[in-house]
Amino acid sequence: MNSTKSIPDHIQKIDNDLLKLERAKRNYSFLSIGIVILVCYLGISVSENSNAGSFARGISSFFDYPVDIISEAYQSGFSFYGLIIKYIPVLIETINMAVFSTTVGFIGGLIFSIFSARNLIKNPTVIFWVRRLMDVCRAFPELVIALLFLYLMGKSALPAVIAISIHTAGALGKLFSEAVENCDMKQIEGLESVGAKWIMRVRFGIIPQVFPILLSYTLLRLEINVRASTILGFVGAGGIGEILSKNIQWKYGADICAVILILVLTITAIDYLSRYFRGILIGDGKKGLGFGAKILPGKNE
């Protein structure tokens, strides 16, 4: 009785709140650990059931395939360099697919973002429907759209371009609209005061402010899209992915090795280039800007 009286009420309250928070935190931790264990158990049992080969056998034969193709590449000697040059044109096709569809996606995303930004559009119905459209574009994986269009249009690079463009427009639109909504509105007001029309306010008030951020997001997306267009090539959309899948079917070890090598080099090169340009655009130094997830709108401006 004595001890409770000596502590003032508000301190006691803070103490209780702290305890409550601590308990909540502990509960969350236990809950998440429980879920993780449950998922692991479920996952391993389902995987063991439905996997064709067992886990143990897989681990032991993990290096077989890489060793196979690398030794074949080694045996081919100097002609290996010829193979690399042979596959440069298809690589360029894949990069073209990625760059073209990223550009289309950029334009689409820009339109989406402007029409779904609360500070530019006053009509809530328009915002609602544009956002839902964006969500739909984003939710469809590229593969699903690409396969449908491959069926409708036959095998070519076109379905992949359409699929990546749609997905990119949705994904970029969401990021862009956040950037546009975080804009400084003073510039818009200034333009409004001199009688600028809506389109002019967007052109001279919004675009110059957000353009560096938009470009850096787009560069990041380009990286992802190069990978995506390779994968879509795998299901029949042309480019280096299709060549890789054919070589795998024919079991041409040296060719597989050459394709994988130039693929990895390209992806790494695009990775570094886009990081370099993002560093320039955001102006926050070139180092330490490894991933776009860190470039939050407004944070580095």
Place this chain on the structure above:
Amino acid sequence: MSDVSIPLRDKIYQDNIHVFETASKKAKQTGIIFTVVVLYFLFAFFSLGVDKIAEKWNPERASFLALDIYAHKDHFKMPWKKTENKLQITLEGNLRQEYKVTPEWAEKSDDNKWTVTFKNGGKVDAYYFPDNPLAGYAVMYDFPGVEEIFTFRINEDKRPYVEGYEDRVEELPGFIRQTKNKLEVRPSLFSRIQFTKSKIEIHRFSRGWKYFWFDNNGPLDGYSLFGALSKIFSGDRIVEEMSNAKLIWVEFTENELWQHGKAWYALLETIIMAFMGTLIAMLVGFPLAFLAAYNITPLAGVRFAVRRLFDFLRGIDFLVWSLIFLRAFGPGPFTGIFAIAFTDTGTLGKLMSEAIENTEKNQKEGVESTGANKTLQNRFGIIPQILPVFISQSLYYLESNTRGAVIIGAMGAGGIGLQFLGALQTGTDFENVAYYTVLVVGVVIAMDMFSAWLRKKLIVPFGQFG
């Protein structure tokens, strides 16, 4: 401008020449960049064949696909020879889905005559003659918008023709297409008649997905979902062996047409690939990130090695990883799990090592001042700072890995991706394609919402302590 004299204007220009020059230089630069971009765009446009988009578009396939997605069709197939035995009324032409009871839209209205009635009132009479198969003919009438009555027959050369149009094929209405061996008639979107020398086949479309709940081979054929569910509470069993609730479950999951059980199991596999892959990447990448951070690990050699490991894992795309694992583990979830885990260990590890390097020194120093050892310094000085970033990033990766798992699945690892690819490649099961699309998009959206919810739930309490 009128009251500024020319010399004064020149003077202003001369005095501020650097401003004008910078501006014009910038405008020129922008112009060059813009031109290069436009030229490249045009080059890509033509080299990728975007201009041929209209040629490549296959409208027939597109209309089949669109129609099949929201409608189903019943096949009425009647060979002229041995008609009594070989007449088939099936769903989607699937022999396993033959109607046991003749549906009300098809009836044997006379000796040697069957009548098929369409939903819009149109009717087709098909006459067959057991002794003389080539005398079989069909009459089409009562279709809205079609005033004429058309009769389809087979001539002496065994070629099908339309009566009255023998010599003037080109005057046939647009919905009848006559080729050498076949008459293809589409009087409306939901009806189609194929007439050849050996048989007549009538497709009758109706809206909706038929037998979505229960197929027509089981004991629940003909029940609606709610009709069946209401049977759960009535005492008498539909089948002797099991209770009604179990029967409904079994019949639903083992639906032959839709294969719900299989599809959902595939969906589960996909989710497990994403979940387990991300989880392994988290568990491996987190400790490795400490080894790659300069403010934790003083040994430059270790840092260099771990960083190159991250680059290696990340640089080899998950496509290549999944190819390697596909060989090692065979098709199945392990392939997907490890492909995702390997790629994301690199990505998450790199991200986290950068986050660790960006942490505040003060907290660690504060813990150090109490006499704590290195481990405790990191536990209480560093981890609380990076945990929110770590968790929110991991959840973002979980989200994108759900899409990734669908893709790896289609490349051979199994799961819903492979089911989708399989259904599409049959070229006929578009209702299944639509169903799997709905499942895939649904699971992606659900995962998005789940991770957003979890992020909100987890980050706030941790943030208050961290």
